[in-house]
Amino acid sequence: MHLSFDLYPSYFRNFSESVLPKKEYQLSYAIHAMRNYTYRTEGGKRTGPFPQVRQEGSLVLNCPSITGAGKTRQLNVVHTRAWSTWTGQKPSSKQTINASIKYASNHVGSLEEWNLSYKSEPILPVKSYRYNALGPVKQYGRCSGPSIEVSSSKSGNIRTYTANHTVTSLYTLIERLQAGAVQLGKVDYFDDLTMFRPGLEIVSLPQQKMEIQGKLQNLHGYALVGPAILPLYFWQDELNHVLAVIGRNVAYTLTTITS
Known part of the structure; x- marks a missing residue:
């Protein structure tokens, strides 16, 4: 079994429905994270350590x-x-990104x-935390050839990057x-549309067999690797559904497909 499965196999789900070409659909993911260990x-x-995993958010x-x-597509994100800080603690703050993206229907979007x-908003009482709230902060980005511009409604400054x-x-x-x-190959990567990580590579992963909800599944996948990021593992089933995106101490697992 691939090392990226160590903490999260119980969160994988079976999906029999297919996504129809050119039809609207929605993918919903639960986010689970491992924050600490227990004995x-x-x-x-005394035995252990045992990793502690809990749900920390969602991606739609x-x-x-x-x-x-047309070759341009749109994607809406929440x-x-x-x-x-610790698995046993109540969350102290909540961060939400809402985004509308226009992208090319090519091999990497x-x-x-x-x-x-x-x-960002506090969940615990403000007096027990370090800040009140932040935002909403508006940000706008545009790619034109190798040139990338990102501007914010707060500062008004424009950040520029050059993509290779x-x-x-x-x-x-x-x-x-x-x-x-x-397709496999080199990419530059915008993490959450805010942090630029150049010079990464998409590589293939060895196929895996995994029992998911009582059914043996053949999984294939890709990894996003490079000097500016810890590996991200993308695992797919036979219908190409992205069942999970697994990083260090965090996993996004597909919960529903709506079409």
Whole structure:
């Protein structure tokens, strides 16, 4: 079994439905994270450590229906995380990203332009935490050839980057994997549409067999690797559904497909 499965196999689900080409569909993911370890006393002996995993948020990708023969597509994103330092603690803050993305229907879903709204709000009483709230902060991004511009509604400053490879993101890469379009090779990567990580590579993973909800599944997958990121593993079933995106201490697992 691949090392990326160590903490999360119980969260995988079976899906029999197919996504119809050019029809609207929605992918919903639960986010689970491992924050710390626990020990147990069994027969007077301390055993462990045992990793502690809990749900910390969700990701919803809405892919509108496609009309005409244009090569630009749109993706709507709602990405929510509720953070805590330790697994046993209540979340202390919640961050939400709402984004609308225009991207190319090529092998990695290269970014063209996007609008993003970010906000952070406390969950615990303000007096017990370090800040009140942040946002919503509006951000706008645009790719034109190798040139990338990102501007914020708060500062008004424009950040510029120069891409050496096709520019993708977590969200558009999931959609392109679902479409069966992804090819191996070098990419530049925008993490959550905010942090630029150049010079990464998409590589294939060895096929795996896994029992999911009582059914043996043949899984295939890809990894996003490089010096600017810890590996991200993308696992797909025989219908190309992206069942999971697994990183260090965190996993996005597919819960529902709506079409």
